[in-house]
Amino acid sequence: MRxxxxxxxxxxxxxxxxxxxxxxxxxxxxWQTPREKNYLPRTVERKRFRYTTNRPWTGQFRxxxxxxxxxxxxxxxxxxxxxxxxxxxxxxxVGKDKGKQGIVTQVIPERNWVxxxxxxxxxxxxxxxxxxxxxxxxSEAPLHVLNDIRLVDPSDLxxxxxxxxFTEEGEKRLLWGEITFQPKxxxxxxxxxxxxxxxEERTPAKSYWY
Amino acid sequence: xxxxxxxxxxRGNPQLRVFLPNFWMKLVRPEEAQPPNVVTFSVSTEMTIHxxxxxxxxxxxxxxxxxRTRIALGETRRDxxxxxxxxxxxxxxxxxxxxxxxxxxxxxxFEKKAEIKEKExxxxxxxxxxxxxxxxxxxxxxxxxxxxxx
Amino acid sequence: MSTILKKCFNLAxxxxxxxxxxxxxxxxxxxxxxxxxxxxxxxxxxxxxxxMRHGLMEFFDDPKHWSENDIKVGRAWRTDELRxxxxxxxxxxxxxxxxxxxxxxxxxxxxxxxxxxxxxxERIDKVKISMDNLEKVVRERNTxxxxxxxxxxxxxxxxxxNNAFGLQVNYKSCxxxxxxxxxxxxxKSRNIGFGGRAVNRFLLKYREQLYNAKRKAxxxxxxxVMMILRRNPNFDLEVLRRKFPDVDIDKLRSADKARGxxxxxxxx
Numbered sequence: 001m002r003x004x005x006x007x008x009x010x011x012x013x014x015x016x017x018x019x020x021x022x023x024x025x026x027x028x029x030x031w032q033t034p035r036e037k038n039y040l041p042r043t044v045e046r047k048r049f050r051y052t053t054n055r056p057w058t059g060q061f062r063x064x065x066x067x068x069x070x071x072x073x074x075x076x077x078x079x080x081x082x083x084x085x086x087x088x089x090x091x092x093x094v095g096k097d098k099g100k101q102g103i104v105t106q107v108i109p110e111r112n113w114v115x116x117x118x119x120x121x122x123x124x125x126x127x128x129x130x131x132x133x134x135x136x137x138x139s140e141a142p143l144h145v146l147n148d149i150r151l152v153d154p155s156d157l158x159x160x161x162x163x164x165x166f167t168e169e170g171e172k173r174l175l176w177g178e179i180t181f182q183p184k185x186x187x188x189x190x191x192x193x194x195x196x197x198x199x200e201e202r203t204p205a206k207s208y209w210y
Numbered sequence: 211x212x213x214x215x216x217x218x219x220x221r222g223n224p225q226l227r228v229f230l231p232n233f234w235m236k237l238v239r240p241e242e243a244q245p246p247n248v249v250t251f252s253v254s255t256e257m258t259i260h261x262x263x264x265x266x267x268x269x270x271x272x273x274x275x276x277x278r279t280r281i282a283l284g285e286t287r288r289d290x291x292x293x294x295x296x297x298x299x300x301x302x303x304x305x306x307x308x309x310x311x312x313x314x315x316x317x318x319x320f321e322k323k324a325e326i327k328e329k330e331x332x333x334x335x336x337x338x339x340x341x342x343x344x345x346x347x348x349x350x351x352x353x354x355x356x357x358x359x360x
Numbered sequence: 361m362s363t364i365l366k367k368c369f370n371l372a373x374x375x376x377x378x379x380x381x382x383x384x385x386x387x388x389x390x391x392x393x394x395x396x397x398x399x400x401x402x403x404x405x406x407x408x409x410x411x412m413r414h415g416l417m418e419f420f421d422d423p424k425h426w427s428e429n430d431i432k433v434g435r436a437w438r439t440d441e442l443r444x445x446x447x448x449x450x451x452x453x454x455x456x457x458x459x460x461x462x463x464x465x466x467x468x469x470x471x472x473x474x475x476x477x478x479x480x481x482e483r484i485d486k487v488k489i490s491m492d493n494l495e496k497v498v499r500e501r502n503t504x505x506x507x508x509x510x511x512x513x514x515x516x517x518x519x520x521x522n523n524a525f526g527l528q529v530n531y532k533s534c535x536x537x538x539x540x541x542x543x544x545x546x547x548k549s550r551n552i553g554f555g556g557r558a559v560n561r562f563l564l565k566y567r568e569q570l571y572n573a574k575r576k577a578x579x580x581x582x583x584x585v586m587m588i589l590r591r592n593p594n595f596d597l598e599v600l601r602r603k604f605p606d607v608d609i610d611k612l613r614s615a616d617k618a619r620g621x622x623x624x625x626x627x628x
Contacts, residue, residue, distance in 0.1 A: 016434075017482045018435075018436060020485045020489065021481065021482035021485040021486075024485065025481070030289075031294055031296055075587050077595065078588075078599060078600070078603040127334065131338075132341060178444075180444065180445055181444050181445055185508065185509075187506075188451075188501055189229050191447040192451050195447070204217065204223045207217075207220070207537060209516075209533040209534070209535055209536075210533055210534070230498065234462055236462065237419040237462075237466045238466070238473075239470065252469065269459070271414075314416050319470055319471075319476075320426070320474055320476050322427035323427045
């Protein structure tokens with residue numbers, strides 16, 4: 001597997017959540033036909049979501065994308081080879097932390113954003129009430145990957161330009177456990193029946209498929 | 211073909227055996243009071259009484275005396291704004307009777323959770339109380355910084 | 361029920377209880393446990409880490425997980441890992457996964473009932489992925505057998521046909537006792553071909569709908585390119601060309617919408 005593909009596959013799955021779960025928790029179905037034979041499979045659901053620092057499987061995301069709320073489309077510039085991953089050291093080019101270096105803690109490819117640990121932060125007030133001014137916490141704001149940051153060369157710790165190149169290497173695959181499957185001229189069912197000692201003498205009568 | 215394909219039966223055919231059953235069963239809290247040896251399940255709609263019985267006997271090793279099923283109509287709801295009607299899927303319930311000696315009461319799963327929640331709320335309350343105390347103390351000397359008195 | 365079948369189920373049960381907390385966490389460890397249990401049944405009792413739960417309590421999670429907000433689990437079983445397992449082990453794993461899914465569904469239902477948060481709901485998806493992968497592997501094996509023995513895949517036959525509306529649909533064949541020429545009921549019931557004024561009108565409108573969807577998609581990508589060029593006049597055109605292959609970018613560069621809201625530099 002090429003390293004680009006490998007890293008790209010890590011991009012969205014870093015939270016150890018399967019794609020299906022993320023899809024399912026984000027879904028907003030307004031109306032759908034019953035999944036019966038006499039209905040055409042039609043679904044009316046939300047297609048456009050506003051992606052923010054709240055991840056699609058959280059309640060905050062749902063709250064920001066409440067049913068029947070529409071927000072303006074955000075223009076996303078296409079990034080061909082995504083090159084910013086968790087744990088990368090980057091340099092900030094804008095804002096009050098301009099020139100500082102930090103480690104990427106979160107990647108939001110839907111908006112071309114990364115969040116850097118301890119940089120580009122502001123104070124946020126949480127849990128304010130009439131009598132109580134709330135607790136102040138520090139939260140990091142996202143940085144745009146094309147304009148606001150650049151990668152740092154690990155050899156001299158200076159910001160650099162970069163380029164993807166290929167290495168010609170064979171595909172390596174790691175497999176766990178011992179191989180217990182031995183190919184045999186039998187189907188799964190026949191094998192299990194033999195294992196359990198079930199004997200079946202009868203043969204099915206001829207039937208027609210059409 | 212999937213091992214779950216249900217072949218048509220003709221006389222003399224081999225017995226139908228399901229090797230990878232895909233039926234699901236949920237144990238649900240009974241809506242109305244039941245005898246202690248009756249358990250309510252919500253099951254796949256395709257399951258028959260015989261399926262439920264053999265499922266519990268073979269996979270879960272439960273002694274089953276009797277099974278009754280019913281299909282509950284999924285509730286319909288009219289959308290408040292646009293007026294279209296949506297309907298939830300139908301659910302099949304199975305009432306399984308175990309032997310008289312067996313007893314089952316649905317366990318309370320969230321007894322401890324309330325305590326944990328209380329603790330979390332307590333910490334928030336404490337910080338609120340601390341702030342109130344700070345205000346009370348500094349009522350008569352406005353404008354003094356926080357480090358002025360310990 | 362044969363004694364071997366009973367033994368099999370017992371095995372599945374012991375293995376499940378032993379590895380209930382880490383069913384999905386470490387396939388390697390689990391398989392070691394599973395194979396160990398398979399080879400030495402009497403000693404399977406030795407490796408219990410959590411108390412064994414019987415009967416109806418198998419429908420519930422481990423009691424120490426009841427009050428937790430987050431339960432750590434690993435990933436789902438992959439196809440590659442399942443391909444090297446024997447049929448017997450796959451059969452056992454299927455029942456482990458089936459019980460796990462029933463348990464998760466029960467817990468989710470109860471959590472929804474009591475207005476509580478269901479901890480780690482992605483577990484359901486992981487079990488589902490594992491089961492799908494397992495079935496895929498079994499199917500692969502059966503297809504290989506059928507291809508070798510009969511020259512056919514042994515799957516349910518399918519073909520593309522036109523339905524009464526003149527649309528292409530996937531027709532899944534059904535099994536019948538009678539051959540097609542003798543099955544009068546089937547001959548009467550099926551519709552062959554399509555036509556008529558109503559169908560033609562329907563098709564006309566249907567194709568218009570398809571065309572409109574295509575046209576709108578094209579316009580949308582055209583607008584997007586113009587917006588990108590407007591905000592970022594120095595954007596890499598090659599990237600744009602690769603990303604939007606059906607948009608004439610050179611023509612769009614001079615479009616009015618693609619011009620930014622700034623005074624152009626004269627003489628450059």
